[in-house]
Amino acid sequence: MTYVIHGATGAHGAPVVAALVAAGKPVTALARKPGTVVLGARVLAAGYDSADTLTEAYQGADGVFVHLPVVSEEDRLAYARNIVAAVHAARPARVVFSTSGMSADPGSGGSAAIVVGGLADSGVSHAVIEPTLYLENLLMPYVIDTVRERGALPYPIRADFPVSWASHLDIADVALALLDRPDVTGVVSIGQYPAITGPDLAEAFGGHFGKDVVFEPITPEQMRVSVAPVIGDGPAADVAGLYQAMSALPDRSIALENCAQKLLGITPRTTRQWLTDIGL
Template identity: 70%
Template sequence: MTEPRLFFENLLMPHVVGAVREQGALRYPLPDGFRVSWASHLDIADVAAALFKRQDVTGVVSVGQYPAITGQDPAEAFSARLGRDAVYEAITPDAFRASTAPLIGEGPAADVADSYKAMGALPDRSITPERSAQKLLGITPRTAIQWLTDIGVA
């Protein structure tokens, strides 16, 4: 079983990536300096494929950046890929809910906001190296710039 923390793909929601493209601001509901072990769906697929070949690895495999990164890291990756300056701007979970509700509905958006409120109360959202894909499988997850390159964001 794989255990990601947050998916880079969340940053592709139209209102999130749109603000990066149009205003140079990666707005996301995590506090400034909050560290997250981001992973991509591509990373999960790599780990899942490896686990089919590795019967000796059992239990939960944590997938994500280690050490964990802050919101400025993906903002800088967007800057590099889009050819424009972008900075990370922490927004409140309620502001994120309001911008997400038109896409997924008010109830699900409220649930998402609640999860970010709870997450923001934690010291970080990092994997531990002991159960990481890096240690158990020798698979290093993509950096933000690698991910954006692999999915062709330009």
């Protein structure tokens, strides 16, 4: 028996592996490249592109942590269907899925919605972690380099747009708890509350670095151009589209009735605490 972690060497999965290993749990780390080494874990070379491979990986698992990678939505849709097929076939004891900030609304027809719907139909014990935006997005070169070089924090949201930011470290804390809490099911929202604005973020960065930092709203198109060299043209266009749609919303605040603070007693890190914890 083991805990199977997707993206074990990446930004999302690695903190979950570390948390499980620290807790003394047996871990099977899924990695796309053969020969990958993950300390404290058994490594299995497996991507998202084979339902049969995933079925074998999930067989007999105590728990599975799943998230969808930053690739084109077309690829994510195929991956989502493979994940669902593998869960239905292997029937692991527990599945925890992070939407990674994508919409899981059944009407959207998106990849996250397919996973959530498939888990609900499977009858397998599961929970869904629903973050809003990741603090790690602020480590993209176009953001952090600008903070350091000219004391400005650029991001494609309005200055008055409140967001319940969460970090990958927070996701790992919640995932660790949920994998062993079959009594908690459904959606678990995660993020800072009250939600904070862009100027609040800039103030936190300024306090951490000991300098004045101002918030600088940019357009989704400016963001697309900045991130395309890092994540690729297709994923960059998809992400920019999400921010364009987000611009019509009043906020991205968590729902208190099903948040990690209430359901699990886990409070996410403040921005300054996160900056300290990652050693920036």
